Amino acid sequence: MKVLVAVKRVVDYNVKVRAKADGSDVDLNNVKMAINPFCEIAVEEAVRLKEAGTATEVIAVSVGDKACQEQIRTALALGADRGIQVETDGAVEPLVVAKLLKGVVEKEQPQLVILGKQSIDGDNNQTGQMLGALAGMPQGTFASEVVIDGDTVNVTREVDGGLQTVALKLPAIVTTDLRLNEPRYASLPNIMKAKKKPLDVFTPADLGVEVTTHLTQVSVEPPAERQAGIKVEDVDQLLDKLKNEAKVI
């Protein structure tokens, strides 16, 4: 069984991103970039399926400019077998990413496609579901457990009230939640080996996809800042403030 994993290049989660003063865009000058944490979990899950003998090959795909090859290499160092970059100028919208991924799915015919549930920059939480609709595949989003059973996959999902389990016919889509697994660290020898693993580059035209724009970013601004309040001396003063000043209890 082939497994396709989508990995996205994003700002490292430790970086506190700010809007530029003129509001034209976010300031991403010299910030540290990394693989989206949810995508790292996706790679780990795929590699574990391979180690368990369930998956035969793990392919990591990223959509973006040349820089995203760095994140594909990270995925290869974590155990993916080969990489695919779909070359675009900068970031594209989730709908277009989904169309491009569908093109890759048609080429590679994976039985399972694993994506992050959301990327920590756009916070859109859309791409996997859109790919599901376009490819006519079922989806197990926000997964905390994935169990392959013959030609179905059982996915336990983190939902508002607790956990839900669904059975999906393969080929299927899974999007990862935080508790699916704990990703490993890439070892130095594996990082070296990753440099030699194959990485193919396609253009959207190769995949028969037109890059369209449906949304434009008009401006960005910082959120309303909260002023730090006061430190209270003790529990009595806290209760007094909550009752008489804030009037919330």
Next chain:
Amino acid sequence: MSTLVIAEHDNATLKGATLNAVTAAQALGADIDILVAGAGCDAAAQAAAAVAGVNKVLVADNAPYEHQLAENVSLLIAEVGAGYDYIVAAATANAKNTMPRVAALLDVAQISEITSVESPDTFKRPIYAGNVIATVKSTDAKKVITVRGTAFDAAAAEGGSASIEAVDSAHDAGISSFVGEEVAVSDRPELTAASVVISGGRGMQNGENFKLLEGIADKLNAAIGASRAAVDAGFVPNDMQVGQTGKIVAPDLYIAVGISGAIQHLAGMKDSKVIVAINKDEDAPIFQVSDYGLVADLFDALPEFESKL
């Protein structure tokens, strides 16, 4: 112009999040219909018809919709939604699962978790864990939108008298099925709807110690939340996680206990009206966003707080 609001419900009851979505829909300025998709969902449909400001309630009462499987429900919404300019839902786990499929079927973008309507085609939405607010303009003729509930007040649940109309189509994609669920049962208010939330973090040390929060929650009629660290450590279940990748809350009072204040946690609670932090580390970042900070050991402070309430 017309808007279709997708009801969030459990067949028996209409969930409060639907009311926030209706308010966002009102800001769009178009007529509002509600779609209730489920099985044996008549009670939810009746409740939807009573919501103020709603024209018509469409009810798709069919077995394939019982568990809100996205593969089936998205086909229905795309079909019914074809006649509308806007398709709107509160950004619940259900809507997050289903609505992007709807958008893709209609070949349009989804505008996720908007926090304001600036004009009929322009919206604000937080990105980068809420550190940046983007204003985005949609050029699609039909707009698929999810709404951050905390940013819109609830519409009145009573006072409306919408007509109810049945929708026959039963879409069964036949590629997914429901196996089971583990739903936490609790008498407390729902986390995203409670007016008081008290959350515990890694500082709580174990699940047993969350009892210290329960007594206070009982007295304040509060919901109990948690940081990711507390959930990952297995102290409490996943549905209690507040944050960028958990639930977004904005109660009148948020009490953070033994939580350091990582940006991912702040993203889920910093729009609360009043924030209280109890932490033994006076330099914890949570104090930078709290109105009232108490530097104390939680194991001393919580019992005292409860007894003096």
